[in-house]
Amino acid sequence: MTPLENVAGALVASVVVACAALVSRLVVWMRAACLRQWLPWMQATAAGLLLGDALLHMMPEAMGRGVSATWMSECLALGMLSLLGIECFLRAMNRPAATATFAKMTVVGDFVHHLVDGIVIGASFEIGPALGVMVTLAILLHELPREAGNAGVLVAGGYSPKRAFILSVATTLAIPLGTVGMTAIGHSPVFIGSSLALAAGTTIYQAIGDVIPGLWQNLGARDRFAPVLGVSAGLVFMWATALLDRVLR
Numbered sequence: 001m002t003p004l005e006n007v008a009g010a011l012v013a014s015v016v017v018a019c020a021a022l023v024s025r026l027v028v029w030m031r032a033a034c035l036r037q038w039l040p041w042m043q044a045t046a047a048g049l050l051l052g053d054a055l056l057h058m059m060p061e062a063m064g065r066g067v068s069a070t071w072m073s074e075c076l077a078l079g080m081l082s083l084l085g086i087e088c089f090l091r092a093m094n095r096p097a098a099t100a101t102f103a104k105m106t107v108v109g110d111f112v113h114h115l116v117d118g119i120v121i122g123a124s125f126e127i128g129p130a131l132g133v134m135v136t137l138a139i140l141l142h143e144l145p146r147e148a149g150n151a152g153v154l155v156a157g158g159y160s161p162k163r164a165f166i167l168s169v170a171t172t173l174a175i176p177l178g179t180v181g182m183t184a185i186g187h188s189p190v191f192i193g194s195s196l197a198l199a200a201g202t203t204i205y206q207a208i209g210d211v212i213p214g215l216w217q218n219l220g221a222r223d224r225f226a227p228v229l230g231v232s233a234g235l236v237f238m239w240a241t242a243l244l245d246r247v248l249r
Contacts, residue, residue: 017136044230105206119179
């Protein structure tokens with residue numbers, strides 16, 4: 001295929017992933033009573049999926065692209081510090097609002113994660129269309145449940161279903177944006193690896209610093225074991241998809 005056809009394929013793939021992510025966010029339109037019942041489990045599972053994505057997908061992929069352990073640790077620290085700085089800024093504004101800070105931070109984390117997804121898709125199609133399709137399928141496999149879980153996090157944090165979906169549209173636009181940026185910059189394994197490590201740091205912070213602390217506020221008597229069970233389920237799912245990804249490659 002010509003370079004132009006590879007770029008077109010990457011853009012189509014990024015739009016497909018963005019649309020699939022939006023479809024999984026439709027979970028916010030569940031009946032209110034049913035949604036309230038499942039929110040703690042959705043939050044806990046989202047935290048597990050986020051941690052699994054960072055630890056079992058993004059970090060190994062970063063090292064596979066030539067990033068050293070030292071540089072990856074520095075990128076992880078920078079990612080965590082960046083999100084901490086953003087959260088400090090949001091809390092310093094100190095404006096009374098019905099929306100919890102952890103929900104706002106989830107929006108920020110989603111944007112960063114989607115941007116990196118787009119970068120990875122763009123880079124994979126530059127190598128070849130076959131690899132691009134495989135990478136796109138791998139991203140779809142772990143993106144759908146993660147997006148559904150994060151949708152529950154937004155609602156639990158005080159966003160209305162309509163507002164949560166509108167924000168989802170905004171964050172998923174980062175996927176084709178990342179793809180366009182990658183095709184403009186060109187294929188650079190170190191840049192992609194560093195981006196993955198940076199995103200892993202923001203994802204770990206999002207899970208441990210925002211989603212899990214926000215989970216405790218919504219726990220009822222029937223949900224007391226939701227944190228450990230939900231996080232475990234998310235981690236196991238990401239571990240299984242990581243194994244499948246290695247088999248397919």
